[in-house]
Amino acid sequence: MVLIDTSSASVTTRKLTTAKAMVEGISQEMELDQSVFVLGEDVGAYGGIFSSTTGLLEKFGPKRVLDTPISETAFMGLATGAAVEGMRPIVELMFVDFFGVCMDQIYNHMAKIHYESGGNVKVPLVLMTAVGGGYSDGAQHSQCLWGTFAHLPGLKVVVPSNPFDAKGLMISAIRDDNPVVYMFHKGVMGLPWMAKNPRSLGAVPEQSYEVPIGKASVVRTGKDVTIISLSLSVHHALDAADELATQGVDCEVIDLRSLVPLDRGTILESAGKTGRVLVVDEDYKSFGLSGEIAAVICESDPRLLKVPFARLAVPDVPIPYSRTLEYAVLPTADRIISEIKHLMG
Amino acid sequence: MDSQTRLGLYKTMVLSRSFEEAILRDYHADKKPAWDIGAGLIPGEMHLSAGQEPVAAGVCAHLTADDAVTATHRPHHFAIAHGMDLRLLAAEIFGRETGLGKGRGGHMHLFDPSTHFSCSGIIAEGYPPALGQAFAFKRQGKDRVAVAVTGEGAANQGGFHESVNLASLWKLPVVFVIEDNDWAISVPRDSSTSIRSNAVRASSYGIRGARIQDNSVEGVWDAAKTAIEKARAGEGPSLIEVHTVRLWGHFEGDAQAYRDDLGSLIDPIPAYASQLESDGVLTTELAGKILKEAKRQVDDAVEFAKSSPLPSAADAEKYVFA
Numbered sequence: 001m002v003l004i005d006t007s008s009a010s011v012t013t014r015k016l017t018t019a020k021a022m023v024e025g026i027s028q029e030m031e032l033d034q035s036v037f038v039l040g041e042d043v044g045a046y047g048g049i050f051s052s053t054t055g056l057l058e059k060f061g062p063k064r065v066l067d068t069p070i071s072e073t074a075f076m077g078l079a080t081g082a083a084v085e086g087m088r089p090i091v092e093l094m095f096v097d098f099f100g101v102c103m104d105q106i107y108n109h110m111a112k113i114h115y116e117s118g119g120n121v122k123v124p125l126v127l128m129t130a131v132g133g134g135y136s137d138g139a140q141h142s143q144c145l146w147g148t149f150a151h152l153p154g155l156k157v158v159v160p161s162n163p164f165d166a167k168g169l170m171i172s173a174i175r176d177d178n179p180v181v182y183m184f185h186k187g188v189m190g191l192p193w194m195a196k197n198p199r200s201l202g203a204v205p206e207q208s209y210e211v212p213i214g215k216a217s218v219v220r221t222g223k224d225v226t227i228i229s230l231s232l233s234v235h236h237a238l239d240a241a242d243e244l245a246t247q248g249v250d251c252e253v254i255d256l257r258s259l260v261p262l263d264r265g266t267i268l269e270s271a272g273k274t275g276r277v278l279v280v281d282e283d284y285k286s287f288g289l290s291g292e293i294a295a296v297i298c299e300s301d302p303r304l305l306k307v308p309f310a311r312l313a314v315p316d317v318p319i320p321y322s323r324t325l326e327y328a329v330l331p332t333a334d335r336i337i338s339e340i341k342h343l344m345g
Numbered sequence: 346m347d348s349q350t351r352l353g354l355y356k357t358m359v360l361s362r363s364f365e366e367a368i369l370r371d372y373h374a375d376k377k378p379a380w381d382i383g384a385g386l387i388p389g390e391m392h393l394s395a396g397q398e399p400v401a402a403g404v405c406a407h408l409t410a411d412d413a414v415t416a417t418h419r420p421h422h423f424a425i426a427h428g429m430d431l432r433l434l435a436a437e438i439f440g441r442e443t444g445l446g447k448g449r450g451g452h453m454h455l456f457d458p459s460t461h462f463s464c465s466g467i468i469a470e471g472y473p474p475a476l477g478q479a480f481a482f483k484r485q486g487k488d489r490v491a492v493a494v495t496g497e498g499a500a501n502q503g504g505f506h507e508s509v510n511l512a513s514l515w516k517l518p519v520v521f522v523i524e525d526n527d528w529a530i531s532v533p534r535d536s537s538t539s540i541r542s543n544a545v546r547a548s549s550y551g552i553r554g555a556r557i558q559d560n561s562v563e564g565v566w567d568a569a570k571t572a573i574e575k576a577r578a579g580e581g582p583s584l585i586e587v588h589t590v591r592l593w594g595h596f597e598g599d600a601q602a603y604r605d606d607l608g609s610l611i612d613p614i615p616a617y618a619s620q621l622e623s624d625g626v627l628t629t630e631l632a633g634k635i636l637k638e639a640k641r642q643v644d645d646a647v648e649f650a651k652s653s654p655l656p657s658a659a660d661a662e663k664y665v666f667a
Binding site for chain 1: 413415444445446447448449450451454456457458461463465467470472473474475476477478479480481482484491503504507508510511514663664665666667
């Protein structure tokens with residue numbers, strides 16, 4: 001096992017998109033471990049609708065990269081059964097929004113078997129799924145829903161925001177003996193057919209390495225205010241921090257990377273340092289991640305904060321189709337700047 | 346069929362029934378006078394399989410511990426026929442630390458790695474994991490098979506249809522078993538299912554389907570032999586539906602007021618005993634010995650369970666993750 005922190009990514013100058021970094025992680029593990037295989041809808045010849053499996057079929061063949069029928073219950077359960085028998089499946093749910101047709105296999109089976117068996121049966125698999133909006137795909141193809149998965153016991157949940165973490169977290173997820181839900185935002189993949197932030201392209205070491213599950217990353221240090229975020233919203237937070245720096249506000253930005261386990265230590269340390277916290281979350285606002293982080297701080301010591309806790313999340317409405325409406329509900333750099341200015345008084 | 350095989354089927358059924366009669370006694374023993382489902386040595390829902398033993402005995406006679414079985418919320422007869430350790434089974438039902446799942450699972454959630462047995466409390470959802478076990482067996486290049494069990498009510502669930510289609514498409518070594526006991530809790534088959542035989546549904550997915558009409562353990566044994574041999578030979582999945590009988594309620598405490606067939610039910614175990622006796626395979630004396638031995642094993646298992654410690658409350662959060 002090689003552990004590399006984001007800070008040492010500078011040792012390599014090779015740059016990959018998040019999608020290519022993910023695929024490289026999968027490919028290297030498939031070379032190492034014959035029990036790893038990939039299944040899902042359009043993961044073969046198409047290479048994954050969001051390029052999460054590009055080239056794997058050509059490299060490993062149809063016995064290890066399998067297109068499935070549109071039968072999510074059957075193939076989710078198949079992944080669980082294969083994992084129980086010692087294989088390490090990577091199963092793709094094309095959009096997280098589709099979980100409704102197969103959630104029983106996810107939350108009642110893959111998530112609970114280890115517990116119900118008293119630890120006697122392990123379910124080592126990766127459930128990877130595309131999340132997020134911003135490209136007018138409407139209410140059934142634009143959700144994040146990580147709070148839903150993180151709420152249910154028995155699933156680890158990781159959400160990379162950049163190429164380096166995407167590869168390292170994928171390798172960690174494959175090697176983990178638990179079901180790991182790996183949620184990639186379409187907007188961080190660096191797809192040629194979708195507007196992208198420059199942070200979707202980044203330095204990625206060629207060798208295999210792990211990014212530890214359960215460890216947040218302080219992607220920008222600052223002393224005035226802490227922005228806690230994940231996935232594409234980290235890009236927006238960093239853009240906002242760059243702009244705010246020119247106005248004399250020094251932001252610390254935390255990329256959670258994992259929701260389960262949640263790195264409470266890093267959250268509390270930063271909250272204690274700056275005394276001001278804004279959570280930026282592309283998932284729905286109520287009963288979710290942003291409220292959970294507020295609770296983590298309150299349960300520890302509400303006096304850590306000098307000003308009231310703030311959150312910027314999707315209000316409790318379905319994601320709208322029309323661009324003006326969609327961008328009225330999604331977190332953006334401009335909206336983050338406005339929230340921070342409010343926090344700074 | 347040779348006499349030893351026939352006696353083996355009989356012994357399996359007797360062991361299963363003896364076990365469930367013991368569970369039945371202890372389940373109800375301390376829930377009176379005010380019946381409280383959550384009270385007593387065995388709390389919670391209890392779905393017993395009395396009457397359906399021929400299905401489990403006939404199928405599992407062809408399996409080894411290397412083969413997988415995924416069963417339903419009514420799992421005991423399959424667990425026992427597939428060779429689960431009775432002590433571990435009983436201890437789990439009694440919620441003890443020595444149980445299969447250390448008291449975390451309960452009677453609908455039995456996971457036994459040593460016999461590749463599992464079950465699910467969700468209708469039809471035991472089918473998909475069986476595909477994965479069969480997939481792994483096929484990849485390993487071994488002739489192991491997975492048996493997936495549901496009731497007839499499950500054959501109207503999407504998970505059933507998705508699974509049969511995918512197993513057929515990928516030629517997975519799976520044998521689908523449907524226990525048609527006529528009742529989906531209180532809804533009769535005629536009110537839930539548009540066709541008379543689910544074997545027809547098998548053929549619509551391009552696999553072999555058979556329906557055993559009379560809850561005959563030997564009929565099940567024959568059909569399962571063919572299906573399992575074909576699966577082992579790489580010839581893909583099959584489906585067997587057995588018209589069986591639910592002698593007791595959906596769960597214990599079910600008054601079954603909705604049921605008008607209770608007077609006409611045939612208990613398959615004495616019926617099979619009579620058949621074996623008239624064929625000269627079983628004597629009254631031998632039947633007594635078989636019953637005595639079954640009760641000895643059951644008593645041992647129940648005693649083990651009752652004398653085992655309950656899990657520590659401090660460990661409730663243990664085993665969420667590996």
